[in-house]
Amino acid sequence: MSDSTVVITDNSEVVLHFDLKLSDGSAADSTRVNNKPAKLVIGDGNLTPGFESCLLGLVVGDKKSFTLEPKDAFGSPNPDNIYHLDRSKFDGDTPAEEGMIMTFSQPDGSELPGIVRSVAGASVTVDFNHPLAGQTITFDVEIISVV
Template sequence: MTECAKSAITQGSEVVLHFDLKLADGSAADSTRVNDKPAKLVMGDGSLTASFEACLLGLITGDKKSFTLEADDAFGMPNPDNIHHLERSKFGSDTPAEEGMIIAFAQPDGSELPGIVRDVTGDSVTVDFNHPLAGQVITFDVEILSVS
């Protein structure tokens, strides 16, 4: 291997990349380019779905690729068990329950879980803990910045 040969992405590779996520209608869902902050990940660490990782395998620094994943392979399908009805009294004046808000809820282990307020009716607040892109077909445009 010559000194300037580029490594291909394999399991365990550390990858720095830019990505753009688009919905089926072409609208932008997320992008690392907005704030020019590339994503850094280790292949196989669980931060990406197996399907997304499979699309990155074999790419090298400088590669640009676009691929589309069905909902099951991207962020999964919405799970009705992840929709909860909470009492409005659980929300304080510093975090009022308003439809469309994303609120971080503390978990018993100290981590936070974001939930989207879907509905506020009387004393009941419906909070959806599914990933915001669950159920969506996603197109990923990636640019590999480095592989190590």
């Protein structure tokens, strides 16, 4: 049972709508686009600690806006996450084009998205940092239910 007196704490199951906006006001992500609220458990790793800390203490019906610096949102870009790959690793089905987001298979079988930052000669620069790394984010939330 959820009611408006249940306060969000560690391990709370929360259903919420959220909007992520960049410092220029442009939308980065929103659950409202498809009217599908997000469901998460505080502490399950779906949100970074910076995002989760914004939710602690809120109750059903709360609408809040938080501004998160990069360190509390998606982190700062890490130069070690930028790789220079040989253009021969790309083929006609998946040509390397600047701005493309591609998925790369890891040795353990998992997949990791990367953004092609530049194509120069035989070298393709791929950035594996989160696309929003280094960005100040406005996190608007509306709490729908808390269990």
